[in-house]
Every structure is written in structure tokens, then in C-alpha cells.
Amino acid sequence: MTIDTKPRKIIVDVSGSGRIVENKEIPGSGYPALSEEAENATAYLPATYQPFLDSIAARGIAIDDVYCEAASPGWFNVSAEENRILVYLLCYDTKGTANVYMRPLEGVTIAVDATEMKIIRYLDVLKAPMPTSKGTDYRFAAQKGPFLTFSKPGVIEHPSFTLDGHIVKWAGWEFHVRPNLRSQNVISIVKKDGRSVMYQGFVSEVFVPYQSATTDWYWRTYMDAGEYNLGFLSLPLQPLNDCPRGATFMNATFAAGPDGSPYVTDNLICIFERYAGDIAWRHAEDLPVGDIRESRPKMTLVVRTIASNGNYDYIFDWEFQTDGIIRVKVEATGVLEISANAMKYVNEANMTKAEIDKMYGTLISENTIGVFHDHFFSFHLDMDVDGPNNSFVEGKLVKHLIPPEKSLRKSRWGLEKYVAKTEDEARIQINPIEHPAQYYVMNPSKKTRLGNQVSYRLVPSGVAPSLLDPSDYPQIRAGFTKNQIWVTKYNRSEKYAAAFLTAQSHGDDGLPVWSKRYFIHFYNTLINFTTNV
Structure with missing residues (x-):
């Protein structure tokens, strides 16, 4: 909660006594996510603010x-905005379409x-006509044919997983799943064939x-995640639309609002088996002893959530796969947040570089710019590979030159493994072209029957660095995007990549700060992995 703009951490015993167990001010910068009541209250302020009424009248x-709608404004080191809980409002013309994001008050x-x-700053630099609402309504009833006729997907009528409370069991997997207000859901106490794999995994932050x-x-x-x-x-x-036939759904109850009253979301999580016609394993040969045609269909178990943040x-x-792989997939869908522009047709051949740069995006329709942007997703992976004592290993793929007297081959590559001793050594910027490598979480005290160290491999995909300058305020706040992998020693208070209190934070908390502190060798190892779409 927040009192006089100073965030406080208050823990209350709700088991019966109602006693306050802890009450202290939280040091550093940042605020909690704004409550729904506060967001709704701010959204009504423009309706009675005369300068705003003049602005919409000028636009007809x-x-x-x-x-x-309310939006969090970040932090830009503006003295007049310090020690204030700020909201910036985005306003739209709803006439003629449900897709309000295509008609902003630019x-x-x-x-x-x-x-x-109260409104403390107002600015109107009218610069572009309102984009048309024609053709922007995404609702199915507003669409025109012809429509594709979809064949019925593969349907699993009798799923083979079990859900006992929050415990899921399937194909040797066992794990706990629970809703979470900030991260949507938390996957925890993950085991495969009775052996521990991961203590906890969840979405840590999404930077856009x-x-x-x-x-x-x-x-x-x-x-x-942190602001909304x-x-x-x-x-x-x-x-049947968000989740297939045969899916099992889980509701969520959150404490919402300043009074802590319960807020229930039905069907927040769905769990289902997926078969999409893929192959898990295959081999075929024509041999003297006979033809071999062996193939195994790929069946997986999916835990799905969907967050709708504005557009x-x-x-x-x-x-979860039968071969022991845990795969996390992210898809971004919805509609674009656009910038209105006077341009109706683009001809870059007749434009200067400065004119192109000031578009800040791509013309996607008349008077409509799709603004360039990123989506960085950070995942918190608290690994317990065959137990809590894990180490992080970077396996570098190294080229070796072969002397001519040794072989007709002139080169080969090999794998050289390095165990990170400190958190600083485990800050990884993934560059598969210049620095190809593989990454492992290893249990140094456990070996396979062949003598190899028991480990799980982290396989990145869709990685890209932030192109923002290190001195830029958004990059200071989202310092976790500098590296794709951060490894830290377990600390129960270090969960969120950009800070516990994210709104208007100054970058004084989060992964770049935490990863300067500890040795990690032979400790409970926590992976933070950032990808983008």
C-alpha cells in the first residue's frame, strides 16, 4: 500500500488474529501498480477539464x-514529477468502431x-487528422467473407493428465500450478520421474x-507485469477458442482494491494435451533384414494463460514434453497502438532521411503509423536439477585447427565448459554468430551412470539486445535487457527483473544491481532469461 507517496510493506496475519506482523517503509524508488479504482477515477477527469473539452471540440x-484509459509514464528524471504517483491518460474516439486504438487523440x-x-499538466499539439474508422472493427460480425472453412483439429476427448487441487500429473511429470496477480501463474515444484527439475518458474517482467x-x-x-x-x-x-476441447480450467481469486476484497477471474488458466500432427521421434531405413519404419507422435501438456493489456x-x-523438455512459448496478438499522421501515401524515394526518421514507424493505412516498438519478456527460472545445489555452465563451441600431418581435415569444433564462479561471470549476451555456446544448469554433486554431470540445458530462441542507449532512462529502468541470461544466488526477495516496485522506478533495484553481490558456485542457482517477439 502507499501512504503520502511513500510505499510501505505491511504484512497482516489473516489466519484469525488480524495482527499486523510487519509494517515498514520500502526504501528506494518506485510504486506498486495502480489499483483499478484509481485508474478508473483518473480516466474520468478529462470529461470536466475545459482545455480537454476545447481539444475535442477542435477535432469535431x-x-x-x-x-x-490510464497508463504508467515511466521515469525521466523530471524534478516536477518526483514524489508524485503519476498517471498519463490516453484518449480515443470510439465512434464507428470497437477498435479504439486506431483512433487516438494524437x-x-x-x-x-x-x-x-487532478490534472497537473496538459498539452495539445494538434498535428494530424483522425484516422478513419472504416475497416478497423475486428469483431467477427463486422468482417466480410469469404471465410476459410476449418477442418476439425485433433481433439483429445479423454485427457490422460490429472489435476488434484493445484497438482498436475502427466507422463511422469508432476508440478504445482497456481494463479498469481503479477505474473499470471507460477509453475513450481516441478519433477520428472520423481526427480526435481525446477522449484519455480514465472514471467518476471515484460518491457515494451x-x-x-x-x-x-x-x-x-x-x-x-510490474506496472499493470x-x-x-x-x-x-x-x-473451444482460447483452449481446445478437453481442456481443464482453473479460476483465480485475487485480493483487489484497497480494502482487500476478493476478485475472482473465472478460467484464468487452462491445461490441455496438445497433438498437432508433429513427430516426437522418427527413423526409417531399408536394410537387408527388412524395412524399418518407426515413428512416434508428439504429445505435449500445455498450461496456458492470456493477458490482455490494452491493445x-x-x-x-x-x-511439457515426454522427453523431459520444458518449453515456454510466447505469442503477441491483439491490435496495434498507432500514431495518427497527416500522411496518406509514402514515397521514401522523395523523402529525406530526417522525414523518414520522424515517422517513427511504418504507414499501415491512410493517416495511420504503426510505431516501432519492442517486447522483451523476462522469465524467472529457479532451477533444482536433482536438488537445490546447482551451478551455471557455459559450453563454448571452439574451433580447433588440425595440423596437415594429422588429418586431411583442416579444422573441427569442440566444446569447452566453464563453470561460473560469480554472478558477474554469468551475465550472458547471447551472440550465436561470433560467440556460439551452449548453456547448462548443472548439479555438481550428481552424475549419470556414465559419469556425466546431471544437468539441464537452456536453449534460447528469439533473442535480441536492446538498442536503447545505456544512458536513456527507459534502459536504466529495464537494465535486465542488456543481457539475455543473468544467474544469481537464490534470494526470496529478488523475483522481478526490473524491481519489486516498478512504476516510476529509477533503476536502483533489479537484476543489474543484484548480480553484483554474490558468488554462485555450488549454490541454489536462479536463472533469469530474457527473450523478445
Whole structure:
């Protein structure tokens, strides 16, 4: 909770006594995610603010057609904004479409002090016509044919997994799944064939920096988990559309609002078996002893959640395979957040570089710019490979030259393994072209029957570094995007890559700070892995 803009941590015994166990101010910068009540209250302020009414009148928009929503403004070291809980409002014209994000009130900046509930800064630099609503409604009823006729997908009528409370069992896997307000869900106490694999895994942060530098766009550098709560943003999953036939659903109950009253989301999580016609393993040969045709269908178990944060929907799948692989998939869908622009046709051949740069994106329709942006997803993976004492290993792929007298081959590559001794050594910028490598979490005290160290391999995909300058304020706040892998010693308070208190944080908490502290060799090893889409 927050009192006089100073965040406090208050722990209450809810088992019966109601006693306050802990009550202390949280040091450092940042605020919790704004409550729904506060967001809704700020969104109504423009309706009675005369400068805003003048702005929409100049655009020919009726107040009844205006929709505003609250957004977190980040931090840009502006003295007038320090020690204030801020909200910036994004407003849209809803006339003629459900896709309000295609009709923004471009050029309008509304800064609100969420404690005093008043507009403290207003700016309107009217610069572009409103994009048309024609053809923007995404609802199925508004679509025109012809439509594809889909064949029925492979349906598993009688799933072979069991769900006992929050414990899932399937094909030798056993794990606990629970809803979480900030991360949507937490997968924990993961075992395969009775052997421990992972203590806990969840989405740590989602960083979405837009790449426009204009007055009404520069601050749009969102931290979707810490600033908005992914679990709170999750709407009920729709059977047969969001999850296939045979899926099992799990509801979530969160404490929402300042009074701690329960908030229930039905169908927040779904669990199902997936068969998409893929092959798990195959081999075929024609041999003297006979033809061999061996193939195994690929069946997996999926734990799915979907967060709807404004215009974007994030689909998170934790997928468990029969061969012991845990695969985390992320899909970004939904609709674009666009910038209105006077341009109706682009001809880069007749434009200067400065004119192209100031588009800050791509013209996707008349008067409509799709603004460049990133999505960085950080995952917290607390590994317990055959027990809690794990080490991080980087296996470098090294080229070896072969003397001519040794072989007709001139070169080969080999694997050289290095065990990280400190957290600083385990900061990894993945570059498969210049520095090819493999990454492992190893149990140094356990060996296979052949003498190899028991380990799990981390296989990155979809990785890219942040291109923001290190001195840029959004990059300071999202310092975790500098590296794709961070390895830290377990600390129960170090869960969220960008900080525990993320809204308006200054970068004084999070992975770049934590990873300067400890030796990690032979300790409970925690992996933070960042990918992007």
C-alpha cells in the first residue's frame, strides 16, 4: 500500500488474529501498480477539464464518444514529477468502431497526480487528422467473407493428465500450478520421474518501449507485469477458442482494491494435451533384414494463460514434453497502438532521411503509423536439477585447427565448459554468430551412470539486445535487457527483473544491481532469461 507517496510493506496475519506482523517503509524508488479504482477515477477527469473539452471540440469529437484509459509514464528524471504517483491518460474516439486504438487523440498529453486526483499538466499539439474508422472493427460480425472453412483439429476427448487441487500429473511429470496477480501463474515444484527439475518458474517482467520521441509518445515505455499486473489483466479464457476441447480450467481469486476484497477471474488458466500432427521421434531405413519404419507422435501438456493489456494480448504456454523438455512459448496478438499522421501515401524515394526518421514507424493505412516498438519478456527460472545445489555452465563451441600431418581435415569444433564462479561471470549476451555456446544448469554433486554431470540445458530462441542507449532512462529502468541470461544466488526477495516496485522506478533495484553481490558456485542457482517477439 502507499501512504503520502511513500510505499510501505505491511504484512497482516489473516489466519484469525488480524495482527499486523510487519509494517515498514520500502526504501528506494518506485510504486506498486495502480489499483483499478484509481485508474478508473483518473480516466474520468478529462470529461470536466475545459482545455480537454476545447481539444475535442477542435477535432469535431463529442465527449460521449471519448474513451480514456490510464497508463504508467515511466521515469525521466523530471524534478516536477518526483514524489508524485503519476498517471498519463490516453484518449480515443470510439465512434464507428470497437477498435479504439486506431483512433487516438494524437498530440494530447494528460498528466495526472493520482494522489491528489487532478490534472497537473496538459498539452495539445494538434498535428494530424483522425484516422478513419472504416475497416478497423475486428469483431467477427463486422468482417466480410469469404471465410476459410476449418477442418476439425485433433481433439483429445479423454485427457490422460490429472489435476488434484493445484497438482498436475502427466507422463511422469508432476508440478504445482497456481494463479498469481503479477505474473499470471507460477509453475513450481516441478519433477520428472520423481526427480526435481525446477522449484519455480514465472514471467518476471515484460518491457515494451515504443520508439517515438514526440511529446505524447516518448514516455510510452511500459513494464506490463510490474506496472499493470499480468494476472489482473487476464480475462476469462473462452472454451473451444482460447483452449481446445478437453481442456481443464482453473479460476483465480485475487485480493483487489484497497480494502482487500476478493476478485475472482473465472478460467484464468487452462491445461490441455496438445497433438498437432508433429513427430516426437522418427527413423526409417531399408536394410537387408527388412524395412524399418518407426515413428512416434508428439504429445505435449500445455498450461496456458492470456493477458490482455490494452491493445495487446500475450499468450503464455508452458509446454511439457515426454522427453523431459520444458518449453515456454510466447505469442503477441491483439491490435496495434498507432500514431495518427497527416500522411496518406509514402514515397521514401522523395523523402529525406530526417522525414523518414520522424515517422517513427511504418504507414499501415491512410493517416495511420504503426510505431516501432519492442517486447522483451523476462522469465524467472529457479532451477533444482536433482536438488537445490546447482551451478551455471557455459559450453563454448571452439574451433580447433588440425595440423596437415594429422588429418586431411583442416579444422573441427569442440566444446569447452566453464563453470561460473560469480554472478558477474554469468551475465550472458547471447551472440550465436561470433560467440556460439551452449548453456547448462548443472548439479555438481550428481552424475549419470556414465559419469556425466546431471544437468539441464537452456536453449534460447528469439533473442535480441536492446538498442536503447545505456544512458536513456527507459534502459536504466529495464537494465535486465542488456543481457539475455543473468544467474544469481537464490534470494526470496529478488523475483522481478526490473524491481519489486516498478512504476516510476529509477533503476536502483533489479537484476543489474543484484548480480553484483554474490558468488554462485555450488549454490541454489536462479536463472533469469530474457527473450523478445
